[in-house]
Amino acid sequence: MADEAKAADGKVAESKSGEMTEEEKMARGRRRGRRGTVCAVPVTVEEGWTPPKYDKDDDVKKRIRETIAHNILFSGLEAGERDVVVDAMQERKFDEGAVLIKQGDVGDFFYVLESGHCDITVDGVGKVMDATPGTSFGELALMYNAPRAATVTATEPCVTWAVDQITFKKTIQSTTQKKRERHEAFIAAVPLLSTLNQYERLTIADALQQVDFADEVDIIAEGDDGNDFYIIETGEVKCTKSGVEGEVSRRLTTGDYFGERALLTNEKRAATVTSVTPCVCQKLDRATFKRLLGPLEDIMRTNMEVYNRYKDSVPTAPEPEPEESEDDDDDAEAAA
Structure with a gap:
C-alpha cells in the first residue's frame, strides 16, 4: 500500500498503475517498524463452488x-483470470469520515477506489498520501493475515470495488485448477504425447505459456527452425505451403x-500457420520440455508402437526417379 512506503522513507508515493505496489512499499515500511504477524490462510474450494459475479458496466x-494490471499480486495472472477477479469485486460505499482500513488491524479486503478521496496516514508520521480514483490499497490482505500498515480514511463520500481474501483465493484456486484440467485434456489429445502419464501431462500443463496473436499473423513460417509447439485455446488458424494452391489442411480451432x-x-517448419481470427495459444518450447521430462525419445520408448506410428506418419520427400534413356534400355536388355 502506498501508505507504508511513505512511512518508511518520508516520501510521497502513489499506488497508481505502473508505480510502486503496496507489497513493495509494505516491505520498505516494515524495515523501520515493529514486525507484525504474517501468515498465509489456507482455503478449500468446495466442490461445485463458483466465483461470485457482481454486475459492472x-x-x-x-x-x-487498468488499476490492477501492474499490481504485483495480479501481474502474473492471465487476462481471463484477472477478469474473473474483477467480476468478483463488489461495490462498497463509505461516508465521509469512515475508516476503510485501520493501522494495526488484520486486513481482509483489497480495494480499488472508484470515486471520492481518502487520506492515508501512518501513526507517528501523519498523512503520507492522497488516495484518488484509480488508487488501490490492501492487496497484502489477499494473501496474508497481515496487520494493516496504515490507516485509510474517507475525506468525502467514496465508492470502492472490493474483494475479500477468501473469495480471491478461492477464485484464483478454482480458475487455476480448471485451466490446468483443460490444458491437460488438450495435451492428452496430442498423439505424440499420448505416452505421458497424468503427472507428466500436468507438468507440461503447468509449463505452458500463453501467447496472444492478432488476426493475419504468421505464427510459424515455412522454412523457419522449429522450436515451439502450440495448442489453440481460442481462435482459428489456416495452414499454407509454398507451391501448393489454397490451404493444405482443414482450419484449426480450439483444442x-x-x-x-x-x-x-x-x-524446418513444413508449412506456414496464420491466424485467421485473433488467437490465444498455449506454447511449449523444446528446451522446456526436455528440461522437465527429459528427451522426448526416452519417453516415447515406453510405447514403441506409438513412436513408430508417429515416425511413419512424418511425410518424407519421395526419391526422384531417374530418367530413362536409350542407353538405359540397352543396358536393361543386356542384363536380361
Whole structure:
C-alpha cells in the first residue's frame, strides 16, 4: 500500500498503475517498524463452488483492470483470470469520515477506489498520501493475515470495488485448477504425447505459456527452425505451403495443435500457420520440455508402437526417379 512506503522513507508515493505496489512499499515500511504477524490462510474450494459475479458496466471493468494490471499480486495472472477477479469485486460505499482500513488491524479486503478521496496516514508520521480514483490499497490482505500498515480514511463520500481474501483465493484456486484440467485434456489429445502419464501431462500443463496473436499473423513460417509447439485455446488458424494452391489442411480451432514435431526434431517448419481470427495459444518450447521430462525419445520408448506410428506418419520427400534413356534400355536388355 502506498501508505507504508511513505512511512518508511518520508516520501510521497502513489499506488497508481505502473508505480510502486503496496507489497513493495509494505516491505520498505516494515524495515523501520515493529514486525507484525504474517501468515498465509489456507482455503478449500468446495466442490461445485463458483466465483461470485457482481454486475459492472464495461467502463468500470476497464478502469479496475487498468488499476490492477501492474499490481504485483495480479501481474502474473492471465487476462481471463484477472477478469474473473474483477467480476468478483463488489461495490462498497463509505461516508465521509469512515475508516476503510485501520493501522494495526488484520486486513481482509483489497480495494480499488472508484470515486471520492481518502487520506492515508501512518501513526507517528501523519498523512503520507492522497488516495484518488484509480488508487488501490490492501492487496497484502489477499494473501496474508497481515496487520494493516496504515490507516485509510474517507475525506468525502467514496465508492470502492472490493474483494475479500477468501473469495480471491478461492477464485484464483478454482480458475487455476480448471485451466490446468483443460490444458491437460488438450495435451492428452496430442498423439505424440499420448505416452505421458497424468503427472507428466500436468507438468507440461503447468509449463505452458500463453501467447496472444492478432488476426493475419504468421505464427510459424515455412522454412523457419522449429522450436515451439502450440495448442489453440481460442481462435482459428489456416495452414499454407509454398507451391501448393489454397490451404493444405482443414482450419484449426480450439483444442487443435500444431508444431508438435518441434518437440522431437530440429527440422524446418513444413508449412506456414496464420491466424485467421485473433488467437490465444498455449506454447511449449523444446528446451522446456526436455528440461522437465527429459528427451522426448526416452519417453516415447515406453510405447514403441506409438513412436513408430508417429515416425511413419512424418511425410518424407519421395526419391526422384531417374530418367530413362536409350542407353538405359540397352543396358536393361543386356542384363536380361
